[in-house]
Amino acid sequence: xxxxxxxxxxxxxxxxxxxxxxxxxxxxxxxxxxxxxxxx
Amino acid sequence: xxxxxxxxxxxxxxxxxxxxxxxxxxxxxxxxxxxxxxxxxxxxxxxxxxxxxxxxxxxxxxxxxxxxxxxxxxxxxxxxxxxxxxxxxxxxxxxxxxxxxxxxxxxxxxxxxxxxxxxxxxxxxxxxxxxxxxxxxxxxxxxxxxxxxxxxxxxxxxxxxxxxxxxxxxxxxxxxxxxxxxxxxxxxxxxxxxxxxxxxxxxxxxxxxxxxxxxxxxxxxxxxxxxxxxxxxxxxxxxxxxxxxxxxxxxxxxxxxxxxxxxxxxxxxxxxxxxxxxxxxxxxxxxxxxxxxxxxxxxxxxxx
Numbered sequence: 001x002x003x004x005x006x007x008x009x010x011x012x013x014x015x016x017x018x019x020x021x022x023x024x025x026x027x028x029x030x031x032x033x034x035x036x037x038x039x040x
Numbered sequence: 041x042x043x044x045x046x047x048x049x050x051x052x053x054x055x056x057x058x059x060x061x062x063x064x065x066x067x068x069x070x071x072x073x074x075x076x077x078x079x080x081x082x083x084x085x086x087x088x089x090x091x092x093x094x095x096x097x098x099x100x101x102x103x104x105x106x107x108x109x110x111x112x113x114x115x116x117x118x119x120x121x122x123x124x125x126x127x128x129x130x131x132x133x134x135x136x137x138x139x140x141x142x143x144x145x146x147x148x149x150x151x152x153x154x155x156x157x158x159x160x161x162x163x164x165x166x167x168x169x170x171x172x173x174x175x176x177x178x179x180x181x182x183x184x185x186x187x188x189x190x191x192x193x194x195x196x197x198x199x200x201x202x203x204x205x206x207x208x209x210x211x212x213x214x215x216x217x218x219x220x221x222x223x224x225x226x227x228x229x230x231x232x233x234x235x236x237x238x239x240x241x242x243x244x245x246x247x248x249x250x251x252x253x254x255x256x257x258x259x260x261x262x263x264x265x266x267x268x269x270x271x272x273x274x275x276x277x278x279x280x281x282x283x284x285x286x287x288x289x290x291x292x293x294x295x296x297x298x299x300x301x302x303x304x305x306x307x308x309x310x311x312x313x314x315x316x317x318x319x320x321x322x323x324x325x326x327x328x329x330x331x332x333x334x335x336x337x338x339x340x341x342x343x344x
Binding site: 030 | 105154
């Protein structure tokens with residue numbers, strides 16, 4: 001953690017809150033898209 | 041978008057007209073001494089450093105940080121869901137075919153310049169060219185096709201931000217290599233890229249013809265005469281959208297529209313050309329609906 005904060009653990013927590021029926025690949029895809037959107 | 045709400049910072053802000061959005065150029069994503077780390081693993085860098093630094097709400101103590109993060113991600117889910125509903129309504133209620141699928145790509149160089157901020161990023165092309173090229177290569181996998189084979193319609197949306205600010209040599213050196221690899225991958229997957237190309241496109245646009253026929257559908261910002269110049273240069277490889285004059289569609293007579301449409305078809309042919317308008321239609325009053333129907337009828341039925 002430098003100049004910021006490592007979100008890895010927090011993102012894992014959020015993934016657990018997503019619907020259990022959602023495939024893991026879709027959850028990771030959503031996180032990846034979120035990272036890109038928030039970086040624009 | 042709701043994903044920015046409650047995050048303590050919004051990278052976009054409205055212009056004085058209250059409608060058009062502008063991007064904040066103080067990107068806060070990538071500072072000078074972090075570029076090599078970014079190149080090593082861009083996704084890891086966003087997760088571990090850049091995103092939390094950019095959004096103050098993520099710096100808060102638990103559980104405020106997780107609350108902000110959850111709200112932001114659910115805001116994106118809401119946006120995706122609304123977009124899907126809007127598309128469904130357009131298709132089912134208004135019988136409007138969707139020409140774009142949910143995938144969109146950008147030249148990796150555009151993202152590098154965005155992350156550095158435009159002012160710093162343009163300077164990087166001179167100060168640290170090898171790092172810029174390496175960063176573009178590192179980002180490129182984000183935009184690869186989501187599947188080895190894709191339907192050939194709807195198309196993938198491919199926007200360009202920076203070509204008008206690059207000279208032809210910079211364009212070929214920094215933007216084209218990684219973008220070309222992406223275009224080749226979509227060509228192999230079988231899904232064309234729709235490219236709206238603004239500004240000066242002449243020499244740069246000719247590189248599109250390096251790719252196999254059917255890779256690109258390009259909407260050039262150009263006059264009718266410039267369209268024919270472009271068609272002569274790249275029309276056998278690239279599908280081009282014709283800029284039918286919007287002023288005629290709005291203010292001309294139906295007879296004028298029919299006559300001009302036939303003239304266009306006579307000259308442009310019926311292969312590799314898609315009839316479009318010289319400016320985007322943003323509201324119902326932008327066009328005379330009877331004229332638009334006449335244009336459509338001629339395109340469907342007239343063959344020279």
